[in-house]
Amino acid sequence: MSKTNNSKPVGVIGSGSFGLAVANLLAENSDVLVFTRKEKVANTINQDRFYNNQTISDRITAINSYEQIANTCDIIFPVVPSVNFREMMRNLSPFLRPYHILIHGTKGLDLPTHILEDTEAKQAVTRANVKTMSEVIQEESVVVRTGCLAGPNLAKELSEKYPAATVVASYFDEVIQEGQRLLRSERFQVFGSKELIGIELAGILKNILAIASGAISGLGFGENARGLLISRGLVEFIYLGKMLGGNTEAFLGVAGVGDLVTTCTSKLSRNYTVGYRLSKGESLKEIMETMDEVAEGVKTVRIVKKLCEHYGVRAPITESIYRVLYEDETVELALRKLMKIPFHNDIDFL
Numbered sequence: 001m002s003k004t005n006n007s008k009p010v011g012v013i014g015s016g017s018f019g020l021a022v023a024n025l026l027a028e029n030s031d032v033l034v035f036t037r038k039e040k041v042a043n044t045i046n047q048d049r050f051y052n053n054q055t056i057s058d059r060i061t062a063i064n065s066y067e068q069i070a071n072t073c074d075i076i077f078p079v080v081p082s083v084n085f086r087e088m089m090r091n092l093s094p095f096l097r098p099y100h101i102l103i104h105g106t107k108g109l110d111l112p113t114h115i116l117e118d119t120e121a122k123q124a125v126t127r128a129n130v131k132t133m134s135e136v137i138q139e140e141s142v143v144v145r146t147g148c149l150a151g152p153n154l155a156k157e158l159s160e161k162y163p164a165a166t167v168v169a170s171y172f173d174e175v176i177q178e179g180q181r182l183l184r185s186e187r188f189q190v191f192g193s194k195e196l197i198g199i200e201l202a203g204i205l206k207n208i209l210a211i212a213s214g215a216i217s218g219l220g221f222g223e224n225a226r227g228l229l230i231s232r233g234l235v236e237f238i239y240l241g242k243m244l245g246g247n248t249e250a251f252l253g254v255a256g257v258g259d260l261v262t263t264c265t266s267k268l269s270r271n272y273t274v275g276y277r278l279s280k281g282e283s284l285k286e287i288m289e290t291m292d293e294v295a296e297g298v299k300t301v302r303i304v305k306k307l308c309e310h311y312g313v314r315a316p317i318t319e320s321i322y323r324v325l326y327e328d329e330t331v332e333l334a335l336r337k338l339m340k341i342p343f344h345n346d347i348d349f350l
Contacts, residue, residue: 009033010182011073011086015041015062016293017052017155019079022105024159026077027057028185034062035069054159070095075103075150075178081294082108085133089140096141103147103168103179104133107203108296109303116302127244127305132200147175148196149183150203150255152262154269158188165189167255169199191254198250199239205259207271207297208304209233211321213264214275215331229317230264236317240304243313247338271297278324279331300324 012023015036026032031264036042041051042062048206049056063069069076070092085106096102110119110131131139132145143191147170158164168179168190176192184190193199207305209229216225235261238251250256263269267276274295277287288298308315320338 009061009073009074009195011035011069011076012079013069013076013078013092015051016043016079016081017159018153019050019077020054020056021155021158022077022149023060024054024057025183025185025188027059029182030059031058033069033073034060035066035166036062036064037140039064053156061323066092067095070097070100073074074099075101075182077103077105077146078137079105082106082110082133082296083294085301086110086136086344089136093141096143098142098144099174100143101145101147101151101178102137102141102143103170103175104137105149106133106296107150107200108133108294109204109300110136111303116299116306124310125303126310127307130244130303130307132197132204134196134200145172146170146196146295147172147179148200148203149179150199150259151191152254152258154262154266156268161187163187165191165254165258167191167199167253169193169196169250169255171196184235186317191233193250193253193255195250196246197244198241198246199255201244201246202237202251203259204257204296205237205240206233206256206263207295208301208318208321209237209260209276210263210269210271211275211295211297211301211325212317214269214277215279215324215335216270216275217272218276218279219331219335221335226264230261233264233317234260236315239313240308240315240318243307243311270295274298275321275331284325293341298325 009031010026011033012019013035023032024036042064045051045056045062137146147168149166151166153166168176170176181188210227238248241251274287301322304318320334324331324334
């Protein structure tokens with residue numbers, strides 16, 4: 001496989017708030033092509049240099065051609081919701097070649113809709129049919145060198161140029177090195193990790209806890225309760241991560257604890273916002289219909305609940321959030337039940 005061409009533009013697929021934040025970070029070091037499905041959005045970005053509450057760098061050009069972004073860019077950052085990710089890859093795949101590098105920034109899981117919606121459980125939900133986005137890339141394309149971007153990366157703070165850091169995870173040293181070269185700046189640190197699946201899972205699973213944290217805030221339960229949630233949530237999501245093939249170490253760094261604390265304490269988090277609004281009496285349907293972008297934790301809760309049932313794993317916080325989201329249990333009742341669970345050991349995963 002050929003080496004990447006450092007003089008070529010870098011590609012980003014997705015014009016959501018995080019996709020544009022990544023594009024602006026990349027634009028500090030390279031020219032950037034951003035793919036967006038709608039020609040109107042591309043024109044707005046190119047003409048107004050402002051979209052999704054972000055000022056767009058002059059080094060960014062928006063396009064709406066998969067063929068153009070694949071033919072022009074050797075390195076592409078797909079940043080689209082998990083529900084659209086496989087379809088995006090199928091559209092992009094005919095134009096990809098083995099020399100391409102894909103580093104995704106999507107914190108969600110892929111499960112065929114007919115399995116997720118199967119109320120009679122005719123087909124078991126197992127790790128074999130639940131995929132991370134790097135696995136989707138490899139299933140749908142000839143690309144071998146894949147990676148992911150994960151960490152405490154709230155789009156609004158990135159767009160306002162606050163100091164931050166992320167992790168580029170991949171099995172390939174070249175992918176990590178290219179990610180660091182392209183993204184690193186004086187205000188943005190980029191760490192590397194070979195624990196690809198674990199880093200992906202850390203970014204995915206913390207969204208469940210963020211929903212719970214938002215609910216705690218909405219009820220006014222204070223910081224003691226949030227500290228309890230985050231610490232016990234860390235234990236739960238390490239066990240869930242190991243169940244799905246991740247290593248403990250992946251959950252203890254920037255992409256694990258760092259992202260967990262950030263997402264569980266910030267009103268800028270979409271998943272936190274879902275929990276907060278649920279605690280104020282809004283229904284999930286009302287919340288989802290009025291949110292501008294996807295809160296990945298809502299879908300993740302359903303998938304992880306089904307996985308736990310198949311593997312016989314207890315996940316009290318996940319189960320509580322599931323009942324609130326999908327069985328109309330009130331946040332207050334779910335939290336009361338959670339507090340009554342007789343935990344015996346504090347840390348038992350080391």
